[in-house]
Each structure stands twice: as C-alpha cells, then as structure tokens.
Amino acid sequence: MNKVVEKWDEILQIVKTEHDLSDVSFKTWLKPLTVYQVEGNIVTIIVPSEQVGLNYISKKYKLPLQVTISEVTGMENCEINFILPEDVPKKEAAAPKVQSQDTRCEEAHLNPKYTFDTFVVGSNNKFAQAAALAVAESPGDAYNPLFIYGGAGLGKTHLMHSIAHFIIDHDENSKVLYVTSEEFTNELIETIRNGNNTAMTKFREKYRNIDVLLVDDIQFIIGKESTQEEFFHTFNSLHSAGKQIIISSDKPPKDMEILEERFRSRFEWGLIVDITLPDYETRMAILHKKEEMDGYDINEEVIKYIANNIKSNIRELEGAINKVMAFAKLEQREVNLELAEQALKDIISPNEKKVITPEYIISMVAEHFDVSVEDLYGNKRNSKIVMPRQIAMYLCREIISTPLKSIGKCLGNRDHTTIMHGIDKIEKEIVSDDNLKNTIETLKKKINPQT
Numbered sequence: 001m002n003k004v005v006e007k008w009d010e011i012l013q014i015v016k017t018e019h020d021l022s023d024v025s026f027k028t029w030l031k032p033l034t035v036y037q038v039e040g041n042i043v044t045i046i047v048p049s050e051q052v053g054l055n056y057i058s059k060k061y062k063l064p065l066q067v068t069i070s071e072v073t074g075m076e077n078c079e080i081n082f083i084l085p086e087d088v089p090k091k092e093a094a095a096p097k098v099q100s101q102d103t104r105c106e107e108a109h110l111n112p113k114y115t116f117d118t119f120v121v122g123s124n125n126k127f128a129q130a131a132a133l134a135v136a137e138s139p140g141d142a143y144n145p146l147f148i149y150g151g152a153g154l155g156k157t158h159l160m161h162s163i164a165h166f167i168i169d170h171d172e173n174s175k176v177l178y179v180t181s182e183e184f185t186n187e188l189i190e191t192i193r194n195g196n197n198t199a200m201t202k203f204r205e206k207y208r209n210i211d212v213l214l215v216d217d218i219q220f221i222i223g224k225e226s227t228q229e230e231f232f233h234t235f236n237s238l239h240s241a242g243k244q245i246i247i248s249s250d251k252p253p254k255d256m257e258i259l260e261e262r263f264r265s266r267f268e269w270g271l272i273v274d275i276t277l278p279d280y281e282t283r284m285a286i287l288h289k290k291e292e293m294d295g296y297d298i299n300e301e302v303i304k305y306i307a308n309n310i311k312s313n314i315r316e317l318e319g320a321i322n323k324v325m326a327f328a329k330l331e332q333r334e335v336n337l338e339l340a341e342q343a344l345k346d347i348i349s350p351n352e353k354k355v356i357t358p359e360y361i362i363s364m365v366a367e368h369f370d371v372s373v374e375d376l377y378g379n380k381r382n383s384k385i386v387m388p389r390q391i392a393m394y395l396c397r398e399i400i401s402t403p404l405k406s407i408g409k410c411l412g413n414r415d416h417t418t419i420m421h422g423i424d425k426i427e428k429e430i431v432s433d434d435n436l437k438n439t440i441e442t443l444k445k446k447i448n449p450q451t
C-alpha cells in the first residue's frame with residue numbers, strides 16, 4: 001500500500017491538531033477526503049462534495065495537507081490535485097494498477113537518491129563499486145553473498161541501494177528487499193511477541209520468497225541469539241535457491257570477534273570488498289557532485305577548505321556543505337571562506353579529534369528516524385517526532401551525561417522538567433519494549449562505535 005494511503009488518517013489528524021480545527025470543521029471538510037492515487041509527488045484526492053466545497057478545501061487545506069504529507073511520508077515537494085467523484089475516470093478506476101518503478105523502490109525501502117549514477121568512484125571504493133555493479137548485472141550469479149565493509153558514513157548503504165535500484169530497473173519481476181539489521185530484529189521481535197504460527201509463517205515468507213535480500217549493518221545482530229538464528233536460516237534458504245544476498249558491516253568477518261564460525265564461513269563464500277577513506281580528489285569530486293545535485297554554486301575555495309579538513313566520513317563532508325549553506329542563508333551573507341570557517345568551527349577542530357556532542361547525538365537520532373533536526377528542535381507533537389525527540393534526550397544523558405538544562409537548551413530551549421519527563425519515559429519503556437531497547441542499543445553503537 002502506498003505510504004500516503006496507509007498514513008492518511010494520521011495525516012488528517014495532524015492537520016486537525018496543528019490547525020486547531022473544531023470537530024465539526026474536521027468532519028465537514030477533512031474526514032470525507034479520500035486518496036484516489038499517488039503518482040510520483042502528485043497526490044490526487046477525491047472531494048465528495050459540490051464544486052464550492054472543492055474550491056474552499058483547496059484554498060484552505062491544500063498547503064497544510066501538502067506539508068503534512070511531506071512530513072509524515074518523506075515525500076519531496078508534494079503536490080495535491082483535488083477532484084470530484086464524477087471526475088474519476090470510470091474505466092481507469094476499475095483497472096488494476098501495474099506496480100510502478102517508484103512503488104517497487106518504495107516497497108524495497110530504497111532512497112531514490114542512492115544510485116550508481118550519483119555514486120562517485122574513487123580509489124577508495126572502485127573495487128567495491130565494480131563488484132556491486134557485477135552483482136547488480138547478474139544477481140545470484142556473480143558473487144554470492146557480496147559482503148561490503150567499511151567505516152561509518154563511507155558509502156556502504158549508498159552502494160547497496162544502487163544495486164537494488166539497478167536490479168529493479170532492469171528486471172520488472174524481481175523481488176528486492178533492503179532492510180537494516182535493526183529492522184530485521186525489530187520485525188522478528190514483533191513476530192515472536194505475536195506468538196502465533198501464522199505471524200511466523202508470514203515473516204518467513206516475506207524474507208524467503210524474494211530474489212535479492214540486502215541487509216545493512218549486520219554487526220548489530222551479532223550476539224542477538226534468536227535474530228541470528230533466524231537470519232542464519234533465511235541466509236541458507238535464499239543462498240541454496242540461488243538468490244542474491246548482499247550484506248554490509250563495519251568490519252570484515254575475520255575481525256568480528258564474536259561472530260560464530262558458521263556465519264564467518266558463509267560470509268566468506270562470496271566476495272568481500274571494502275570501502276576505505278576517500279582521498280583528496282575523491283572528496284573534491286563528491287563535494288562537486290553534491291553541489292551539482294542540490295543546485296548550489298559554491299566558491300571553489302570553500303569546497304577546498306571542506307575537502308582539506310573533513311577526511312574521515314562522507315556523511316560529515318556532505319553535512320558540512322549543508323551547514324555552510326544554511327548558515328549563509330540565516331545570516332544573509334555571501335558564501336566565502338570566512339563564513340565557512342565560522343559555520344564549521346564546531347566540526348573542524350584543529351586536531352580532528354572526534355568529540356561526541358549533544359548536537360552530534362541529535363543529528364544521528366534525526367538521521368536514524370528519517371526526520372529533520374529542526375523537527376526535533378521544534379514543537380511538533382506527532383508520534384513520528386515525539387519519540388525520536390525523547391530518545392535524543394535520553395541518549396544525551398546516557399552517553400555523555402549532559403545536564404538536563406543543557407539538553408533542554410540544545411533541543412529548542414525546552415524546560416528541564418520536560419527533559420526529565422522525556423528521559424523518564426524512555427527509561428520506563430525500555431524495560432518492557434524490546435523493539436525500543438534494540439533501537440537504543442543500535443543507536444548507541446552508531447554514535448559511539450567504541451562501546
């Protein structure tokens with residue numbers, strides 16, 4: 001099911017709450033709206049009333065709906081098209097829809113931006129990129145499994161999604177599924193909690209009736225007994241059926257200390273490739289690619305300054321450009337070296353030593369839950385934002401013992417009692433909610449891989 005359709009009730013409720021609508025207004029205008037179709041970023045909605053209702057709804061609720069749809073589903077530049085029931089094309093309405101490329105990518109959990117076209121090849125990743133392309137061209141045939149490892153933010157996920165996009169684009173029948181190992185674990189926990197055979201059968205069908213399985217950050221399932229066991233059987237079932245498996249990790253199998261031998265040997269059946277730190281030329285090329293994709297025109301001196309100073313993580317390299325551009329916009333100043341130095345003073349330290357700050361934790365939590373940092377600072381109260389915000393509070397306290405007042409300051413000037421309440425809530429829920437516990441453990445390891 002499309003995400004907009006799936007979350008439609010939630011979207012309407014958020015518009016109601018955020019615009020303080022009375023029950024009668026909500027019932028009259030919003031509740032009767034239904035989603036007719038979603039194509040790319042265009043959402044067509046049926047308004048079951050006269051033309052006057054359509055005009056009024058369009059004038060008053062189009063923008064709030066567009067904004068909320070984008071926030072809840074992550075759709076970029078959402079456009080709404082309102083139609084009356086009589087405008088629904090009769091034949092087309094009855095015809096079954098062929099699954100579009102977009103829907104398949106969404107169902108496979110892929111980021112549309114992570115493709116081979118946008119992946120910059122440099123000396124640090126050219127072997128991994130070539131192996132990935134070979135697997136994409138001949139899934140199940142070339143190297144199985146393909147095991148990609150490397151440090152944080154160096155492009156493993158981007159490369160995995162590129163493989164998946166390529167396969168989806170070239171074979172309309174292939175079933176491709178990308179999951180993080182955290183998602184795999186949480187889904188299994190949920191299935192086990194349901195405690196019935198049907199749920200387990202469904203879980204197994206989902207993971208075993210596919211052609212290509214991509215599992216990101218496998219290091220997070222190592223040591224989790226039942227998840228490991230289930231993954232082991234999934235792996236065997238897919239591999240013996242000639243289906244392609246692609247795995248990523250922060251380390252090669254031989255360096256994963258508590259990895260059981262049965263996994264180690266299987267991971268070594270196919271091909272193991274690494275992505276190392278990008279050299280200066282590759283960092284420059286990545287920055288130029290980002291500049292081109294985001295439509296920026298940045299002074300070369302600034303690009304060189306960033307490439308010279310941020311060396312160990314491409315996510316941070318890209319984040320630096322965003323930070324400079326946001327700073328320039330806020331201050332309404334020209335983007336030059338002086339501004340870049342100011343904007344990046346907290347990121348570029350003279351000795352390049354990584355310091356975990358509350359801001360860093362907040363940005364990692366935002367990325368993990370696919371929400372913006374601004375949302376975590378802001379006042380939105382839907383569950384998609386509230387829970388990550390409270391997790392950020394909890395982790396600032398737990399990982400670096402940030403005082404409540406400082407956490408409040410970093411998270412949009414919140415009162416220390418609000419922070420205390422947030423931390424308390426997570427501490428209590430973690431005891432009974434295994435999914436939450438797993439998510440928090442994963443985040444802790446992502447933020448501080450030494451733990």
Ligand SMILES: Nc1ncnc2c1ncn2[C@@H]1O[C@H](COP(=O)(O)OP(=O)(O)OP(=O)(O)O)[C@@H](O)[C@H]1O
Pocket residue numbers: 114118119120121125150151152153154155156157158159217286289314315318
């Ligand atoms: N070679 C590249 N060309 C273009 N962009 C890249 C490249 N490598 C990484 N990136 C970008 O850097 C960011 C981080 O990459 P990605 O999420 O793939 O890293 P990762 O290795 O999976 O990190 P983690 O281990 O933390 O999950 C992404 O926005 C990605 O598009």
